[in-house]
Amino acid sequence: MVSTGSTTSLPGLLPELAVIRKDFPILERTLAGGLPLVYLDSANTSQKPQVVIDTMVDHLERHNANIARAMHQLGAESTEAFEAARDKVAAFIGAPERDEVIFTKNASEALNLVANTLAWRGEHQVGEGDEIVITEMEHHSNIVPWQLLAERTGATLRWFGLTDDGRLDLSNAHELINERTAVVAFTWVSNMLGTINPVAELTRRAHAVGARVVVDASQAAPQLPIDLAAMPETDRPDAIAFTGHKVVGPTGIGVLWGRRAFLDALPPFLGGGEMIETVRMEGSTYAGIPHKFEAGTPPIVEAIGLGAAVEYLGHVGMDAIHAHEQAITAYALDGLRSVPGLTVLGPLDATARGGAISFELDGVHPHDIAQVLDSRGVAVRAGHHCAKPAHARFGVQSSTRMSSYLYTEPREIDALVEALEYTRSYFKLG
Incomplete structure (x- = not known):
């Protein structure tokens, strides 16, 4: 020893x-x-x-109310704290715009949000003849949603293999990422092998053929500095996802960040309160991001706890x-x-x-x-x-x-x- x-x-x-x-x-x-x-x-x-624990307890004890709908002092305080958490998360990952930060219940929901909405009608709709590229080292949360997308649309699922030392085998990258590629999804840091993947290189390859890039940052966000705004446009993914409970925050809260143009072009994932612009019996129109993707009462206290968590990591x-x-x-x-x-x-x-x-x-x-x-x-x-x-x-x-x-x-x-x-x-x- x-x-x-x-x-x-x-x-x-x-x-x-x-x-x-x-x-x-x-x-x-x-x-x-x-x-x-x-x-x-x-x-x-x-x-x-302790600061995360105390922040969540303080909110429940002193400020608990629903957000964006309660027209009283507690409602205003709760809304302010929730949106302040969005600002803190945006700062933590260097998001170019704070409204590009979407709160979900975990990283799995964030990845499913993207995979599901890509199956629906819109600018980025995936269909028959398209190819989806993932990797053999992914967490199931970044495999199963893409398998489902392929099954529902007729797209073809392909993947990078692994070398004997646990790295991505990029020897056939030019063949895997081609003019038929619609989406490339991969983990930034493997939760099993620990491998740190070349995000910039893979993103550049994908963007060169017009593909969208979705990165699972669940293991990267806790331990790597992330500054999305500082990345060159060609190297910046179109979306990243991570979960709160791995960055010293609570469970029940996750984050989807996406480029504004990409998120704007996606249809809503869930329908309900607060994600609408107006509702008529004949049809509805929808709010802009981030609210378009945050239907119903969100995990308010969890988001506020996440804000305290990433602020703590920022101080360290x-x-x-x-x-x-x-x-x-x-x-x-x-x-x-x-x-x-x-x-x-x-x-x-x-x-x-x-x-x-x-x-x-x-x-x-x-x-x-x-x-x-x-x-x-x-x-x-x-x-x-x-x-x-x-x-x-x-x-x-x-x-x-x-x-x-x-x-x-x-x-x-x-x-x-x-x-x-x-x-x-x-x-x-x-």
Whole structure:
């Protein structure tokens, strides 16, 4: 086992790490048997700082009302807080316009919104003869909606394969992205392999043939600086999606950002209150973005909590968070390399990947690994991580995954490695 001896001896770690950890009350929890919690499941869901918890409680206690329709002081306060959250999210991702930020209930809904509306009549309608290009490393949320779109429209679904080290195989990119390509959808950072994909390069290729680009940023938004406005027009995707609960925010809230012209051309996804301009029995006209895509009462408190979350990350600094993740990931890769019989799935270069590391341990099922680790206070995830095709590519049904975040310390990686050594001993591996 490797050990740093302290939390400050690794270059790149957040200098105020001890202070940051105190912002997350759950990290001080003691588990059964008096074991301290070692939380290494942040790619699944991140923990929440006290400011997010307090912001949501304060809104419920003092400002709770529906938005955009209650003509009283509480209604005005609630509407102001909700729209302020939109401003904070827009600033967090560098959105060129704040109205391009659409609140959804999660990233899955955001991706389904785009995939569904592309099947309907409009400027960007996908039809028979068109091709949709995805990748073999996608989360199911960025596979199934495009499969459904292809089934409903007669379009052809195609995909990039993976190299042995877990990167996109771009050797046939010119053949895959061609004049028939209508949509290219891919993950910015793989939730299973950790791979960081070349967003600018793929977007340029797609735009060169007139295709639209949709990026799943659920694993990118927590750990990479994103500045959409700073991207050249050719490199900027047409839409990105991410979820609140992975960026130290609450569950039940997601974000779809899209170029104004792209969103304006899409038909509404859900019909109901607040998404209309006027309603007559003969037909209706619709509000502009963002309200066109936010039918009914939205997740108000969750959006306000998300605003507090991304504001918190902004105060820490996304460049600093990214450097911290790379340092912890490199340390984790070194530690895992010391465990006999352990194989990491995905790139072994910390600079080419995010903080989620999936691995196999010869002779032990991932579920058994996770259970033994949990008995030692170490929380990881085991299973297919909603990425069955990526697992199939590497000939496995499931894997164990550890994932770090801005509050992860080197000593927690040491605890993981020790627990894995204990697992080998427990199952009497040679």
